[in-house]
Amino acid sequence: MGDKVEWEILRDNVVSAAAYSCVGVLLMILGFVAVDLVTPGKLRQQVWVDRNRNACILVASNTLAVAIIIVAAITASQGDLGEGLLYTLIYTVIGIFVMALGFILVDALSPGDLGEVLMDDRPHPAVWVSATVHVGAGLIIAASLL
Numbered sequence: 001m002g003d004k005v006e007w008e009i010l011r012d013n014v015v016s017a018a019a020y021s022c023v024g025v026l027l028m029i030l031g032f033v034a035v036d037l038v039t040p041g042k043l044r045q046q047v048w049v050d051r052n053r054n055a056c057i058l059v060a061s062n063t064l065a066v067a068i069i070i071v072a073a074i075t076a077s078q079g080d081l082g083e084g085l086l087y088t089l090i091y092t093v094i095g096i097f098v099m100a101l102g103f104i105l106v107d108a109l110s111p112g113d114l115g116e117v118l119m120d121d122r123p124h125p126a127v128w129v130s131a132t133v134h135v136g137a138g139l140i141i142a143a144s145l146l
Contacts, residue, residue, distance in 0.1 A: 012081075015081070016081050016084075019081060019085060020070070020074055020084070020085070020088065023070075023085055023088055023089060024067070024070045024088070027066055027070060027088070027089070027092045027093075027096070028063050028066050028067065030066075030092075030093070030096060031062045031063060031065075031066040031092075031096050031099070032059060032062070032063070034062070034096045034097075034099065034100045035058060035059055035062050035099075035100075035103075037100070038100050038103050038104060038115065039055070039058070039103075039115045039118060039119055040113075040115045040116055040119055041119050043055060043059065046119055047059055050121070052119060052120075052121060053123050053127075054117075054118045054119065054120065054123060054124055054127040055118065055119055057127045057128070057131050058118055058127055058130055058131060058134070060131075061130070061131035061132070061134040061135050062096075062099055062134045064134075064135060064138070065095065065099060065134045065135050065137060065138025065139075066092055066095060066096065066138065067138075068135070068138040068139060068142045069091055069092045069095040069138050069141050069142050069145075070088055070092055071142070072091075072141070072142030072143075072145040072146055073087045073088035073091045073092065073145055074088060075145070075146060076145040076146060087145075091141055091145060094141060095137060095138055095141045098137045098140075098141065099133070099134045099137045099138070102130075102133040102134065102136075102137055103130055103133065103134075106129060106130055106133055110126065114126060114130065118130060
């Protein structure tokens with residue numbers, strides 16, 4: 001009987017890992033789309049073709065922040081898969097919205113067009129401000145869950 005319980009636990013853990021992984025990757029893609037919507041130009045082109053460091057830093061910070069929220073939501077779910085997936089989805093979408101709003105607010109408070117500055121080929125220190133807003137928003141939401 002002990003072997004059966006271990007196999008059931010393993011099966012449940014594999015299902016949970018697969019479900020959270022799928023939802024997590026989809027949410028990270030949604031975060032990428034959100035960054036693309038609030039910045040000028042095509043982000044895929046900026047990152048993978050043009051190798052724009054500013055765009056890469058912004059996307060990386062957003063993806064990291066989304067992952068932080070996902071980890072906190074999974075930790076807070078206390079084992080119920082359906083509830084955990086729902087909480088992960090809700091809190092991460094809130095986080096993505098807050099990060100996009102943070103970008104828009106920093107843009108409004110900054111001289112010039114922040115989106116244009118960040119998408120410029122030349123490295124610009126303003127990208128670190130936006131990146132920090134993204135990671136900070138992710139940490140705040142994560143802390144609210146734990």
